[in-house]
Amino acid sequence: MLQAAAGKGKSTTKKTAPARSTSSKPKVHDRYLEAFRWMLLSRILEEKLASLYRGGMIVGGVYLGKGQEAVSAACGMFLQKGDVFGPLIRDQAGRSAFGEPLIDVVRTYLGSVKGPMRGRDGNIHRGRPQENQLAMISHLGAMIPVMVGKLMAKRMKGEKGFVGLTTLGEGGMQTGASHEGLNIAAVEQVPLVVVVTNNHWAYSTPNEREFACANLVDRAIGYGYEGHTIDGTDLNACLEVVETAVKRARAGRPPQLVVAEVLRLAGHGEHDDASYVPPEMKSQPFAQDPVARTEKFILENGLLDANALQQMRAEISRQVDEAVSMAQQEDAPHAREEDWRGLSTSPLIDNPSA
């Protein structure tokens, strides 16, 4: 198993891992560096996918989390075994932190039949429902009530101490599905954290054509949630706030709404040049690159030196390249070997005349 993708098995190792810096606050630095590693993995992996996309090697589209790595990594990091994660399209960092194997990602994008969706569905929709990572559908907001149901069922089964975290864009907050899901979670008082990343764009649509409140965290009170805001480019803030929200949900407080401000630092997908983003916006504080900012912090505070950083980068690149070349050698799905079953119950499969 590739190390950077070791995943949820690590939730215990996390505590016992040796401090990687000389800092006097090893635990805090540890997790900061761990988060950075997920961010970097996400960035390097996605750069690779983007370049494969430009080379015509990807099946379908590529949607990057560039600019959202800090908040996304935080989303995956405080979840433990038994917790549930409902990621969306810009959550590579969080998916990896939650335990998604790197090879799963690459297989899906490269159309290997060994990918978790076996060629039937692709890329950002991938999930591992049996490992508590939901497989999103495209319709934004639809996964929130699914998460609520997972959590209700766990409670009914007598499980304790679990939490669910799901993410959404600021655009997705405007769908009816989101509203119904957010509200029903509060009515059922499930241990839920909803992390909304306002990256200032829903595809090409700016905030002012999406909603009219000052900040989407203002929705919290109306649902009976506790609300939090973060500068999503500040990894420390992301870790602290998401940790607090997860802890509170786990402790039985009402559902938690976290709203992070960032700028989407890529097109909506790699097909999109995002030329509609006004240049002024790119110098706003929320437009900082969280990976660069974190790297700078690491260097300035001596958590790692330039050399160690370079090594980390090289190591991740090697892992990504390995995964890519493995997946590239794997078969694509074949129509003849596909059993074309829309139901698991074979005798109930319909046979309309052709």
Place this chain on the structure above:
Amino acid sequence: MLQAAAGKGKSTTKKTAPARSTSSKPKVHDRYLEAFRWMLLSRILEEKLASLYRGGMIVGGVYLGKGQEAVSAACGMFLQKGDVFGPLIRDQAGRSAFGEPLIDVVRTYLGSVKGPMRGRDGNIHRGRPQENQLAMISHLGAMIPVMVGKLMAKRMKGEKGFVGLTTLGEGGMQTGASHEGLNIAAVEQVPLVVVVTNNHWAYSTPNEREFACANLVDRAIGYGYEGHTIDGTDLNACLEVVETAVKRARAGRPPQLVVAEVLRLAGHGEHDDASYVPPEMKSQPFAQDPVARTEKFILENGLLDANALQQMRAEISRQVDEAVSMAQQEDAPHAREEDWRGLSTSPLIDNPSA
């Protein structure tokens, strides 16, 4: 035309009508008494419909506005010619105040082919889209965006100074349709007032299984609305708050959310005995009967004497009875005379084989 049903034509007469009391604040008393008249009309009309229902004379169900007359009347009273009203099921008082002819109501309930829906749809769904009174569908929340579209279109056509008011129950606030509609209204900044009446029940479901915020007015900030609350049993408060909200919307302020607290003083429909309502709830302040409370205020403050009140009651009863006997003599629709057209464009009507 029956007087109590004179309708929106009266928006000018309102100002010129002679003071009906000896009070020193004739204008205020005038509108208080006007509102009371709509409340009383609603109460008497609905009592009649309920009794016809018990006698098996009604086609379909009967849903009463009992307990909501004050807030509903206020909803109709500040709308002028050119304004739009989107009532829901418990808005008889508001519909009448907005100008719905009494005979329209009775014809619909009694299944006269002369009713505004010609027997094709019934009772609470009735509307007069060409007179700016929307014809609701059952799916709660669906009429909010329709109202938004009406207001956008008016603006596009260059109209000025208009406003739209639509109502909703606290249960209906939880649908995705409501959310999308409330949000899009704020994005479009249309002159809209949304009046939510929390009558503490959605059919048999109490507030705690509907939402988890302290008060639904807490939703206002998250949509970018201005919020207001009212004791919906207090006619003066209803008039003042709704007037303010309508004025603000008309003046170009953001959409207005008004939340009124009342108790539904009847079953969900007349088929429902509401035995699930705990007796304690009936002595809560919000459980007051607004008609009785207003009547008491009128007598105590000498706006009318008992005699005049009795006359008003008798006059309304007479009008209701007249309308009922007129409608009872009218034909029901006949299938043979129905042209069964689902489209207005005759050549495009499909003819599937039978």
Place this chain on the structure above:
Amino acid sequence: MSVTYLEAIREAQTQLLRDDERVFIYGQDIAGKFGGAFKATKGLAEKFPGRVLNTPISEDAMVGTAIGAALEGMRPIVEMQFADFSSIALNQILNNAGTHFFRTNVPVPITVRLPSGGTKGSGPFHSQSMEGLYSHYPGVVVMTPATVEDAYTMLIDAVAIDDPVIYCEHKYLYYHLKADALPKESFPVGKARIVRPGRDLTIVTYSAMVHEALAVANELRNDGFEIEVVDLRTVKPLDTATVLASVARTGRLLAVGEAFPWGGVTAEVIARVATEGFHLLDAAPARINAKDTPIPYHPNLWSEHRPNRKSIAVKARQILAE
């Protein structure tokens, strides 16, 4: 003792809750003493605390929540207050529940109960028959029980099935239909049933229209015709084999459904017989559906909008005369 169609549904749910701790029921106004707009869950919330839950008016989230619970091993039953309101949940039903197994290999065992079909004075939004909409898409099973016995056994079957089941119960049958007792055994899932054997004409139908068809069969017996009535029971999968075998016997086909005429069950039945059993037909097949307008409110209009024994009999005689 006699049992109504509605009581059969309630009894099935009682047993499911009693025998299978994975089962819970989720819907509007189904809990408390109230027990549902039609009382299909009357008494169950008290008997099974925490397992019959009222929801906000949020059909989309109700189904989404059920999907999540099913993924966690539960067997939720969702009650829609009226089938017509399931339009709000159609996306969760078809695009989420209906695709999940194909996409991930993990099935979604939810049952969505739709109180369906027309009753007097219910109008365009409380009368719809939505089996056609749901059957058009892949990934769901669509049941349309016509009898008290089937209402009972098929609901138990529905919950046992690992895939999403849309269970269309007919509101007109709730009180009108009675049986002496509930059956011990169930007819196989997905199989149509010949409810009345005949030799001159096959009427293929389902749900409330089965009873109209039977009435027509009785009426036409007086004229010497023996009409075979096939109750599809489940419209997806549609049991083509049983339909074809019947048409092989009779040579004539009339498909009857209460839903709208364009597409839907009757079109699918005729398409299957025409494509797979063309040479079995001695005359043109025919179909009767509701009219192609919203469902009218006034009983005078409604009773002509839907198929009824008069219109079915007229059409049956036409086919028999060919």
Place this chain on the structure above:
Amino acid sequence: MSVTYLEAIREAQTQLLRDDERVFIYGQDIAGKFGGAFKATKGLAEKFPGRVLNTPISEDAMVGTAIGAALEGMRPIVEMQFADFSSIALNQILNNAGTHFFRTNVPVPITVRLPSGGTKGSGPFHSQSMEGLYSHYPGVVVMTPATVEDAYTMLIDAVAIDDPVIYCEHKYLYYHLKADALPKESFPVGKARIVRPGRDLTIVTYSAMVHEALAVANELRNDGFEIEVVDLRTVKPLDTATVLASVARTGRLLAVGEAFPWGGVTAEVIARVATEGFHLLDAAPARINAKDTPIPYHPNLWSEHRPNRKSIAVKARQILAE
């Protein structure tokens, strides 16, 4: 000069905005320089300020708003980003727009554009063909243009119609299909067109599959078969007369559609011909649709999931051999 299918749609909208002040366009990402996920409105927001408006991600409210504007005299066009997302708006489309005229006598002239159909690697939620869902219900017109010319004239027709029109434009045709120029005259609304005359077999189809059918007709001509291809153009209303007249000439019918197999356009076409033109058929009719699973993502699977010229040709030969 040549015009693509997509350019025809853009040009139609340009003219509509220019010539009719009641028209505005409402949808996600359609405004600004961006001009839509597929660029169907590219340049229009700048040319017609305030009349091409971006919306929040709120399909239900987009259609609801359009209904309200239509009631106030406007002629809104709603662009769905993908047909598949219109599932969120299905309630407004069918239960509100589709019932309003019947209920109130006031029509609702909205046009809802659905970028439909499969393209490579688009998967289960960006590939759907939803004409069958919408056509099943009353109160809407459903158009499925197959050519550049029809894409242009039918969109102009759609906006002129007083009733709700669901305009299903095929994404695969956007760039692949070109014409020399846009037509001056339009073929009558609601009429099917015989795009290729023949005598041995009628293929009835619509949208992108028209071109697959034409390819098959060309291929089979080499074997001496003359296949008539009927393009339905509008699937609701469905022009039964033209279809029957064609089957009267050829005696054989194959219905082809890209949507899911249960119900839908092909079932309806076969049901109409079987019921109304039974004696015109010399052989069993047949149909080809997509498979009954969600639409797969990988091109290897997708290309077998949908009908294609190979599978159509095989089926056509079978019918011709009967």
